[in-house]
Amino acid sequence: MAFDLDMIKAVYAGMGDKIAAARTIVGRPLTMTEKILYAHLYDGKATQAFERGNSYVDFAPDRVAMQDATAQMALLQFMQAGKAKVAVPSTVHCDHLIQAKIGAEQDLQIANTENKEVYDFLASVSNKYGIGFWKPGAGIIHQVVLENYAFPGGMMIGTDSHTPNAGGLGMVAIGVGGADAVDVMAGMAWELKFPKVIGVKLTGKMSGWTSAKDVILKVAGILTVKGGTGAIVEYFGEGANNLSCTGKATICNMGAEIGATTSLFAYDAKMKDYLNGTERAEIAALADQVAEHLRADDEVYANPASFYDQLIEIDLNTLEPHVNGPFTPDAAWPISEFAAAVRAHEWPAKLEVGLIGSCTNSSYEDITRAASIAKQATDKGLTVNAEFTVTPGSELVRYTVERDGLLDTFAEMGGVVLANACGPCIGQWARHTDDPKRKNSIITSFNRNFAKRNDGNPNTHAFVASPEIVTAFAIAGDLTFNPLTDTLKNKNGEDVMLDEPQGVEMPVKGFAVEDAGFVAPAADGSQVSVIVDPASDRLQLLEGFTPWNGQDLTGMRLLIKAQGKCTTDHISMAGPWLKYRGHLDNISNNMLIGAINAFNGEANKVKNQLVSGTPHAEVPQVARTYKAAGIGSVVVGDENYGEGSSREHAAMEPRFLGVRAVLVKSFARIHETNLKKQGMLALTFANKEDYEKIQEDDIIDIVGLTTFQPGKPLKVVLHHADGSSDSFDVNHTYNEGQIAWFKAGSALNLIRLQNAK
Numbered sequence: 001m002a003f004d005l006d007m008i009k010a011v012y013a014g015m016g017d018k019i020a021a022a023r024t025i026v027g028r029p030l031t032m033t034e035k036i037l038y039a040h041l042y043d044g045k046a047t048q049a050f051e052r053g054n055s056y057v058d059f060a061p062d063r064v065a066m067q068d069a070t071a072q073m074a075l076l077q078f079m080q081a082g083k084a085k086v087a088v089p090s091t092v093h094c095d096h097l098i099q100a101k102i103g104a105e106q107d108l109q110i111a112n113t114e115n116k117e118v119y120d121f122l123a124s125v126s127n128k129y130g131i132g133f134w135k136p137g138a139g140i141i142h143q144v145v146l147e148n149y150a151f152p153g154g155m156m157i158g159t160d161s162h163t164p165n166a167g168g169l170g171m172v173a174i175g176v177g178g179a180d181a182v183d184v185m186a187g188m189a190w191e192l193k194f195p196k197v198i199g200v201k202l203t204g205k206m207s208g209w210t211s212a213k214d215v216i217l218k219v220a221g222i223l224t225v226k227g228g229t230g231a232i233v234e235y236f237g238e239g240a241n242n243l244s245c246t247g248k249a250t251i252c253n254m255g256a257e258i259g260a261t262t263s264l265f266a267y268d269a270k271m272k273d274y275l276n277g278t279e280r281a282e283i284a285a286l287a288d289q290v291a292e293h294l295r296a297d298d299e300v301y302a303n304p305a306s307f308y309d310q311l312i313e314i315d316l317n318t319l320e321p322h323v324n325g326p327f328t329p330d331a332a333w334p335i336s337e338f339a340a341a342v343r344a345h346e347w348p349a350k351l352e353v354g355l356i357g358s359c360t361n362s363s364y365e366d367i368t369r370a371a372s373i374a375k376q377a378t379d380k381g382l383t384v385n386a387e388f389t390v391t392p393g394s395e396l397v398r399y400t401v402e403r404d405g406l407l408d409t410f411a412e413m414g415g416v417v418l419a420n421a422c423g424p425c426i427g428q429w430a431r432h433t434d435d436p437k438r439k440n441s442i443i444t445s446f447n448r449n450f451a452k453r454n455d456g457n458p459n460t461h462a463f464v465a466s467p468e469i470v471t472a473f474a475i476a477g478d479l480t481f482n483p484l485t486d487t488l489k490n491k492n493g494e495d496v497m498l499d500e501p502q503g504v505e506m507p508v509k510g511f512a513v514e515d516a517g518f519v520a521p522a523a524d525g526s527q528v529s530v531i532v533d534p535a536s537d538r539l540q541l542l543e544g545f546t547p548w549n550g551q552d553l554t555g556m557r558l559l560i561k562a563q564g565k566c567t568t569d570h571i572s573m574a575g576p577w578l579k580y581r582g583h584l585d586n587i588s589n590n591m592l593i594g595a596i597n598a599f600n601g602e603a604n605k606v607k608n609q610l611v612s613g614t615p616h617a618e619v620p621q622v623a624r625t626y627k628a629a630g631i632g633s634v635v636v637g638d639e640n641y642g643e644g645s646s647r648e649h650a651a652m653e654p655r656f657l658g659v660r661a662v663l664v665k666s667f668a669r670i671h672e673t674n675l676k677k678q679g680m681l682a683l684t685f686a687n688k689e690d691y692e693k694i695q696e697d698d699i700i701d702i703v704g705l706t707t708f709q710p711g712k713p714l715k716v717v718l719h720h721a722d723g724s725s726d727s728f729d730v731n732h733t734y735n736e737g738q739i740a741w742f743k744a745g746s747a748l749n750l751i752r753l754q755n756a757k
């Protein structure tokens, strides 16, 4: 048994009281989102009402899930906390590093060789600290979580943006950065701005070619890629009850494409079926007992416009299949309008590849519906006119659909089965193409379709649809084909139509698997060694950052005065650097290389105050010179510094290269917190015009640290090269606990100290 029943029992046991307390304090009926959130407050029962979209709140999630790319730095950091075990059930899933090239078996073999050091590290660190380890080939994080760990009313964070997939089983599941995972695994509070709640009422029942995917493709068209920002989307209504649990998961998964914090459905009979079918009948029985807490209050459903921040209604009776794209998932086309759109925009009508599966759409139901279309290619004598690939979401699904003959059906139409991994969904796809400059079209049942996402080629027009629509298009090889109305010529010259897809929600013979790919951790990991090759250029054990020495910071050099936008991408670029995300020293060579130097308008070219002659060099190189000389440095920035992602590398790299303070006009909040966690000073100009006083040759002091306290400004003194000086106040938002992080050298240092006591 992979899941933790005792933890679930404990969550359910406390729910009733916590929700009742919240309802009293808030003074009105509660949405499902609010119930789950108030039941997961870090400090226990609610003592105040939080304002949706405004209040920052500390939560205590029940679980953590990590994929292999983001898990590396998260676990290297966790090792710093000095804990024997993770504080909450956690898992690692090896899915992102497998490249799709030839087919499942060979691709997996190659990945096992190429990524051996990473896998060995992840397996050993998981074993040591009580973390469940899902081997390469076991499946994609979100599908495996849905099959094994998601439970109604639970709260989970995952280091991947499609973590909300678990909302299909009624869980508040939120995609985060590695630093957040570290907090929760180390037993610290996890902070989130209390989200707004968008209600989507589903009426009617789908039929024919329409599937759950079309609900979210339609919602994406309505809300656009930004419409869900800062909100949790709650689906309800009789239409919701008619959707399979895995269909619900598909909808929640793609909530990431509208920027939503997460999405979820209330507990219902379909979820119960899925829990029973995936050998979790005990959870279903427990959930039945607290079912009233696993849905919104009746008054909310009766009068949704009064309780949701925004309300959308979709009639499933009339919902058409959709195709979204190209280049953005919110360009939503009902199938009846798609052919005309292809012609009007002159998108390449010839379809080159159809790809089904991924974390979004590889349930048993999805595969059976797609296979029912694929079978018609053979039965009706149709030629298949595009390449076709299948990416199963997990070994459980793959084994089951193979047993049931469905993979053979795809093989008969010329389909290639890829490894149970992300593959083409994350650009891990060595696509065979004769000319990468040629404009071309592909269609997938995945979630994202931004330029270059799947095959790295900006000329690829990627469209997103349900697996059955993708399969029909692959047969036709033509994007102007409408499978609902058009005929295809078969090998005998006859005009034939494809029949509507037929799906089976759950396998009649039950799910089966020989080796699901799960490795349980050692009961006592104290004797387990973590495997990191000292010669590795991809992995490096961390050393704790130096604690504060009790004195003001003086004699520091200005490293860069960044001008304009400086996102986490400018601070720690992605792309080829991702290879080094487990090696702090190596990845630090990308530190701030995208930031624009205010003194010369150039990126990655700053003055080295210690070198005469050719004083300008790359930012990381200059930082390393200061560090080697034992001199601290300061980064100065503009507005909203550190916006973008929660990437912890953007805070760790400056800390590693000797930056002691980041002084800006304003911060993106998550980055500000990340800097604090790494033991740095995150400061803002009390008077924004003081930004202009910073000169390229400045030597900088920060004073007032001996009386560092919440709400009290610190002082910056600038010693200019001409002998003059300036000083001004700088603000901070440190609370007592965060000041303790600074003094200890980092939040993890502090936890380690506390654990050692």
Ligand code: F3S
Pocket (backbone or CB within 6 Å): 095, 140, 141, 142, 160, 162, 358, 359, 360, 421, 422, 423, 425, 426, 447
């Ligand atoms: Fe992300 Fe992998 Fe799904 S890349 S979108 S988790 S298939």
